[in-house]
Amino acid sequence: DGGITQSPKYLFRKEGQNVTLSCEQNLNHDAMYWYRQDPGQGLRLIYYSQIVNDFQKGDIAEGYSVSREKKESFPLTVTSAQKNPTAFYLCASSSLREGLNSPLHFGNGTRLTVT
Amino acid sequence: AQSVTQPDIHITVSEGASLELRCNYSYGATPYLFWYVQSPGQGLQLLLKYLSGDTLVQGIKGFEAEFKRSQSSFNLRKPSVHWSDAAEYFCAASGGYNKLIFGAGTRLAVHP
Numbered sequence: 415d416g417g418i419t420q421s422p423k424y425l426f427r428k429e430g431q432n433v434t435l436s437c438e439q440n441l442n443h444d445a446m447y448w449y450r451q452d453p454g455q456g457l458r459l460i461y462y463s464q465i466v467n468d469f470q471k472g473d474i475a476e477g478y479s480v481s482r483e484k485k486e487s488f489p490l491t492v493t494s495a496q497k498n499p500t501a502f503y504l505c506a507s508s509s510l511r512e513g514l515n516s517p518l519h520f521g522n523g524t525r526l527t528v529t
Numbered sequence: 530a531q532s533v534t535q536p537d538i539h540i541t542v543s544e545g546a547s548l549e550l551r552c553n554y555s556y557g558a559t560p561y562l563f564w565y566v567q568s569p570g571q572g573l574q575l576l577l578k579y580l581s582g583d584t585l586v587q588g589i590k591g592f593e594a595e596f597k598r599s600q601s602s603f604n605l606r607k608p609s610v611h612w613s614d615a616a617e618y619f620c621a622a623s624g625g626y627n628k629l630i631f632g633a634g635t636r637l638a639v640h641p
Contacts (some may be wrong), residue, residue, distance in 0.1 A: 417621070418572070449631075452623065452635075454538065454633055455633055456533075456619060456620070456631035456632050456633040456634050457573075457629075457631040458631075459628065459629075472628075474538070504572055504573070506572075506573075517563065517575040518573070518629065519580060520565075520572030520573045520574070521569050521572050522570070523570070523572055524571045525570075
């Protein structure tokens with residue numbers, strides 16, 4: 415079955431350490447996205463990419479970095495510069511060939527806890 | 530600024546009762562509108578979407594939503610709620626290019 419795989423499901427890190435969250439999709443989707451979810455705040459866009467080797471900042475990109483070396487993969491690095499990294503992180507993808515507003519397909523998320 | 534507002538943080542209904550979740554948007558033009566559902570610890574699943582045309586949109590799991598331009602609203606409805614509908618529901622809007630703006634969500638609890 416096609417889908418989006420995020421790993422790991424739970425991640426624990428010490429403050430000051432960088433950490434990379436994995437996101438892989440086998441849907442052959444062009445676009446991929448990273449969202450951060452905090453209680454009571456909905457989802458906020460961190461970064462998105464519509465094509466390999468290109469990506470754009472979302473609304474809350476500070477303290478995060480991404481890469482898009484392959485169509486299937488869009489890893490997110492939470493750097494030590496991110497002031498409040500503890501959150502639930504969701505990766506999503508969409509097919510631009512279905513139109514500019516084709517629905518997003520989401521992974522099951524990674525819960526990051528930084529202490 | 531573009532925004533999506535879900536006025537109700539929590540809603541509790543009895544199983545079998547009808548449900549309406551509210552969503553209002555603020556955009557320069559009519560955006561594309563979506564409703565997603567999220568079970569605890571999971572990703573989001575698309576329930577339905579409004580792109581254009583008929584203002585009453587049917588979705589999965591028996592949900593429907595009505596777009597009302599005059600009220601800038603896109604409320605989600607279900608005539609009879611099942612215990613398995615307990616989840617968090619997100620309204621989202623997009624002006625294009627899949628950059629969705631999400632509301633803060635409404636958590637639905639269902640009493641037996």
